[in-house]
Amino acid sequence: MLEERKGGFIGRWWKRLTSPSARWSVLSLVLLGLVIGAAGVIGTQVMVARTGTNEFCGTSCHSMQWVYSEYKESIHFANPTGVQAGCHDCHIPHEYPQLLWYKARAGVRDVIGEMRGVISTKEKFEKARTELAERVWAEFKADDSANCRTCHDFTPEAIAKQSEKAQTRHANRKKDGKTCIDCHTGVAHTDPE
Ligand code: HEC
Ligand code: HEC
Ligand code: HEC
Secondary structure, three states, X not given: OHHHHHHHHHHHHHHHHHOOOOOOOHHHHHHHHHHHHHHHHHHHHHHHHHOOOHHHHHHOOHHHHHHHHHHOOOOOOOOOOOOOOOHHHHHOOOOOOHHXXXXXXXXXXXXXXXXXXXXXXXXXXXXXXXXXXXXXXXXXXXXXXXXXXXXXXOOHHHHHOOOHHHHHHHHOOOOOOOOHHHHOOOOOOOOOO
């Protein structure tokens, strides 16, 4: 009896939602849709920007202070060129929709990790760091260190300006099937043991 009434209620609404509007013109409905869509896009961009700063990534969670303090000592935080690589430049995919998918997954995992206190002390962090680093290295290997290459573009002209040691390694990189992270770890944090 109750179920019948509930079905009737949903049915009535479904009919209302799927029948053409008598009051609203198609144009006003299209405009309303565009406004809602634009608000969604702008809201997403604001969220991505707010949660992508070094301050947000490095200081909102107690657990991130260990990597943040190391990063501040690294060449990617301060160097003679004045170009800074922030957490998100290296860690978050630069393309949509992968960016949103990655942020959602990492966000959930990090919040749970913070609440459980898995790396709440320096000692816990040192124990966990090899495993954490391996996870990051696997990501860089999987996409040929795409995030490094958004800044470091090794054209033949660029390679010609590098140290001799770097030149041969970089020139043969593709032939040898190597990616940046195979040779350069610990570029923003201390390497695990
Ligand atoms: C936002 C841009 C940016 C990103 C992303 C980036 N770098 Fe850099 N990198 C720089 C700049 C700028 C320097 C400093 C260049 C200088 O001082 O001449 C630098 C320096 C370096 C150096 C030289 C270190 C030294 O001691 O001289 C290495 C090696 C390096 N980066 C590797 C990487 C790797 C590997 C990645 C990816 C994990 C990466 N970079 C991601 C901008 C970036
Ligand atoms: C096969 C190993 C290898 C690979 C792969 C590799 N590098 Fe290097 N890279 C080196 C060596 C060796 C040096 C020289 C280090 C030195 O002189 O102490 C170097 C130097 C550099 C430098 C400093 C250049 C200079 O002359 O001062 C940067 C920046 C750099 N690498 C970034 C990258 C990036 C980004 C990638 C991926 C596109 C990459 N490397 C891939 C081995 C490698
Ligand atoms: C230049 C690129 C780069 C920047 C900038 C960077 N990281 Fe990393 N991060 C890496 C790489 C590469 C690893 C893998 C371990 C390694 O090689 O040091 C890593 C590892 C980590 C780890 C795992 C623990 C560990 O030490 O291995 C955490 C957590 C982390 N980064 C957070 C951050 C945060 C937060 C920031 C900003 C404050 C940041 N990273 C900035 C490249 C970067």
